[in-house]
Amino acid sequence: MGHPQLAKKFVANNERMKWHDKAIWFVRKKRDLAVHGLDEWEDLREIAKQIKTHTINKLDFYLEEFEKNAQQKGLHVHWAKDAEEHNEIVLKLLLNRGAKKLVKSKSMLTEECHLNPYLEKNGIKVIDTDLGERIVQLRNEPPSHIVLPAIHLKKEDVGKTFEKFLKTQKGNCDPTYLTRAARNHLRKKFLNADAALTGVNFGIAQTGGIVVCTNEGNADLGVSLAKLHIASMGIEKIIPRLEDLSIFTRLLARSATGQAITSYTSHFHAPIEHGEMHIIIVDNGRSNILQNEDFKQSLHCIRCGACINTCPVYRRSGGHSYGYTIPGPIGSTLGASKDLKANKTLPFACTLCASCSNVCPVKIDLHNQLYKHRQNVVKRGLLGTKKYAILKVATWVMKHPSLFDFSGKMARLIVPKLPRNILYSKVNIWGKKRELPKFPQKSFKELYKQREEKK
Amino acid sequence: MTSRESILNNIKKNIPSSTIELPQTNIAHAIYKDKNEKFKTSLASVGGNAVWLEDGNIDEFVRKNYSNLEIIVSTCKEITCTNRDANKPNTPHALENVDLAIIEAEFGVAENGAVWVKNSNNRHRALYFLATQLLIIVNKNNIVDTMHEAYERIEFNQAGYGTFISGPSKTADIEQSLVIGAHGPTSACVLFV
Amino acid sequence: MKIGLFIPCFMNELYPEASMATLKVLENLGLHVEYPTKQTCCGQPMANTGCAHEAGELAHRFLKIFKNYDYVVAPSGSCVAMVRENYAQFLDGEDGFEHLKTHTYELVEFLHDVVKPIRMNSKFPYKVGIHNSCHGHRELGMASMSERNLPAFSKIEKILSLVDDIEFVTLKRNDECCGFGGTFCVSEDAISVAMGIDRVNDHLNAGAKIITGIDMSCLMHMQGIIDRDKLPIKTMHIAQILAGES
Numbered sequence A: 001m002g003h004p005q006l007a008k009k010f011v012a013n014n015e016r017m018k019w020h021d022k023a024i025w026f027v028r029k030k031r032d033l034a035v036h037g038l039d040e041w042e043d044l045r046e047i048a049k050q051i052k053t054h055t056i057n058k059l060d061f062y063l064e065e066f067e068k069n070a071q072q073k074g075l076h077v078h079w080a081k082d083a084e085e086h087n088e089i090v091l092k093l094l095l096n097r098g099a100k101k102l103v104k105s106k107s108m109l110t111e112e113c114h115l116n117p118y119l120e121k122n123g124i125k126v127i128d129t130d131l132g133e134r135i136v137q138l139r140n141e142p143p144s145h146i147v148l149p150a151i152h153l154k155k156e157d158v159g160k161t162f163e164k165f166l167k168t169q170k171g172n173c174d175p176t177y178l179t180r181a182a183r184n185h186l187r188k189k190f191l192n193a194d195a196a197l198t199g200v201n202f203g204i205a206q207t208g209g210i211v212v213c214t215n216e217g218n219a220d221l222g223v224s225l226a227k228l229h230i231a232s233m234g235i236e237k238i239i240p241r242l243e244d245l246s247i248f249t250r251l252l253a254r255s256a257t258g259q260a261i262t263s264y265t266s267h268f269h270a271p272i273e274h275g276e277m278h279i280i281i282v283d284n285g286r287s288n289i290l291q292n293e294d295f296k297q298s299l300h301c302i303r304c305g306a307c308i309n310t311c312p313v314y315r316r317s318g319g320h321s322y323g324y325t326i327p328g329p330i331g332s333t334l335g336a337s338k339d340l341k342a343n344k345t346l347p348f349a350c351t352l353c354a355s356c357s358n359v360c361p362v363k364i365d366l367h368n369q370l371y372k373h374r375q376n377v378v379k380r381g382l383l384g385t386k387k388y389a390i391l392k393v394a395t396w397v398m399k400h401p402s403l404f405d406f407s408g409k410m411a412r413l414i415v416p417k418l419p420r421n422i423l424y425s426k427v428n429i430w431g432k433k434r435e436l437p438k439f440p441q442k443s444f445k446e447l448y449k450q451r452e453e454k455k
Numbered sequence B: 001m002t003s004r005e006s007i008l009n010n011i012k013k014n015i016p017s018s019t020i021e022l023p024q025t026n027i028a029h030a031i032y033k034d035k036n037e038k039f040k041t042s043l044a045s046v047g048g049n050a051v052w053l054e055d056g057n058i059d060e061f062v063r064k065n066y067s068n069l070e071i072i073v074s075t076c077k078e079i080t081c082t083n084r085d086a087n088k089p090n091t092p093h094a095l096e097n098v099d100l101a102i103i104e105a106e107f108g109v110a111e112n113g114a115v116w117v118k119n120s121n122n123r124h125r126a127l128y129f130l131a132t133q134l135l136i137i138v139n140k141n142n143i144v145d146t147m148h149e150a151y152e153r154i155e156f157n158q159a160g161y162g163t164f165i166s167g168p169s170k171t172a173d174i175e176q177s178l179v180i181g182a183h184g185p186t187s188a189c190v191l192f193v
Numbered sequence C: 001m002k003i004g005l006f007i008p009c010f011m012n013e014l015y016p017e018a019s020m021a022t023l024k025v026l027e028n029l030g031l032h033v034e035y036p037t038k039q040t041c042c043g044q045p046m047a048n049t050g051c052a053h054e055a056g057e058l059a060h061r062f063l064k065i066f067k068n069y070d071y072v073v074a075p076s077g078s079c080v081a082m083v084r085e086n087y088a089q090f091l092d093g094e095d096g097f098e099h100l101k102t103h104t105y106e107l108v109e110f111l112h113d114v115v116k117p118i119r120m121n122s123k124f125p126y127k128v129g130i131h132n133s134c135h136g137h138r139e140l141g142m143a144s145m146s147e148r149n150l151p152a153f154s155k156i157e158k159i160l161s162l163v164d165d166i167e168f169v170t171l172k173r174n175d176e177c178c179g180f181g182g183t184f185c186v187s188e189d190a191i192s193v194a195m196g197i198d199r200v201n202d203h204l205n206a207g208a209k210i211i212t213g214i215d216m217s218c219l220m221h222m223q224g225i226i227d228r229d230k231l232p233i234k235t236m237h238i239a240q241i242l243a244g245e246s
């Protein structure tokens, strides 16, 4: 099913759709409040964009720099071409140390690689420790948002889930109560884990370390207890200098949730005592995007989620309607770059309102990318023959003004005479929930000509 | 060809030859007339609190404010009101039941109420996250305006760990309701001395 | 000053009054305006559906018809955005394109930036909600966007303020998309309608009697919802208010 069909399902529950829209708009408003209080906001965005552009254009250099400096500090660096190799590296690291229990903090990359099912198939117990991720993991659902994984759920849904899995009180869906229950449940998992895996927000080439930002403290707790720390990092996460973080930390949390900074912004340049720290650098299709002038900016993304929160389509269609790991504008462009055929409806799940491009802290031209992806959909013959034929005919008409005038005239003549049940039959998708405009007797051109003749 | 080579080769093949210079990061930024006040309100907005200790008697402060707690540990040598040595156990797991951890931070950041913690005296960094409550000691002269100044004070020439901590741990993953105390501390007080 | 008037294809067919009002507004200000009758469509519907080849053909036509005017003015932010932001792909380097690109204006923008009238000689004693159509708003920069941290302004409000007795309402979401989106309105009709309903309600709840804007397409979409749901509000193209119709 494509986005329109899945979106329709989501919209069908009007009350929930409205609630979803409001909940996420609330996050957008918090972001606005934080942003409008900072005079240098637009400067920060511009600098961030320059840093990212520079880095991506010298990505090979910075990756090697990162590797060298990380190794110098005693960290292990691995390279994975694709999801499969990434998963194998993780599994091997775990098996070689006899690790059976893995705690994970948020990492969209491991979602993209479908790491959890792979590990579980191989006998590893995987626990997602971010509260939102744990909720969706228990429900066996993918996250519906990159920052707020369980934003599609109401507290009653969470209450029921916890009732079943964590044995919480029946009917108690107080967020504080449920959060405490999760805390107690996950504390045990943290203390018993053999290994911990984190994502990476930034990899610093200059120092060879990584930065992970969380509010819950779950990433830090995991990797500060278990001896083995594995960090999965996409190649685009590299920044050149430590000081670049002054720009990105100011942008990230404000864009994501409206906070000035996340509760924890942790810089890892070492494992714990007697521990090991491994960083897996993952490509999985990213380096192919580099060659495309139209889309390479999508590699600048810092995964703040602001474009998702602002997207009027996302807010009303829900994260699962995209059918891709990352929803919303950024997910639609990344998904289309990755596999256009599988994701051919995503570039069209957008009104081209351009809110995303203007909210994005690193100024990615998101809506233009979706506009360009549409051309590739057509070029590859994926638009659907009916749609394409209509537009071809329309173009042909538009190339011939007399034909254009004639068809307009006919429409104005015929449409008003049609009985309602024919005019509003099934093929009139516009008319399902909207009236058609009232057709006038004369076109502007006709009126204009009349007027000129009278002159 | 190793994966490393193949990734790097593919990048080399695909990146455009144009380069753009790395920009300066020290742009003109917010300067706060009253850094203390700004720090205080920033921290309060994320559920933490800041206190300026006039007499410098931390022990007294702890006795007064945390009298009911059982296990108190500290990474600051000057503090005597603790009852366990955080560095003694060989595994961090032993710190599981710490009620209060008193730790040191190098400086605070006014714009966001964060403090920079890179405490080489501390053997187990898990302490910062296992303890139910945190008391963070900072020299009262060490508050900077923004992250720009903050990063001027930070380096990682040696291997190590450092973190900005802003308030207690928190989550809003259930219906956007803010709950203070997720996996880490449920309260965080920054004490300026 | 030779001004070429471009009327979006569907407006020509369905909204002759709003189109005529556009002409009137310009003529009332003493401008000489020509309407080249060979014009049809700017190609936006094709471009937005990814049909680059077809859009390109229509872009070439547009250039041919309009390249000899000092200014091209259109009562539509999205068609103008098409010319200014998206024609380059098809017309870069073509004779006259640079001029066309920099001299094609949306009506209100043209008044605000070029003509700069100080009076409008019109009266509109109603509470009005301004719909900030996305392409005009974010591509042409008709007003400050809620996403950015830049000084607040609105060319639309400034020009409408020249109309006597007009009142503006304050919306909860000042610049959210109405969901029209070109072919989006049928390919994603469920979302499109949901967005439209929310937009109309925002204006209704703010006490507006009239929703106005610079793009007839957005207004057509919202009017379709208003008519179906029989809501006590109506839409009106900004040119009609400026021309003194009520």
Ligand code: SF4
Binding pocket: A255, A300, A301, A302, A303, A304, A305, A306, A307, A308, A330, A359, A360, A361, A362, A363, A364, A366
């Ligand atoms: S594209 Fe921009 S706004 Fe969207 S998640 Fe990435 S950085 Fe944030």
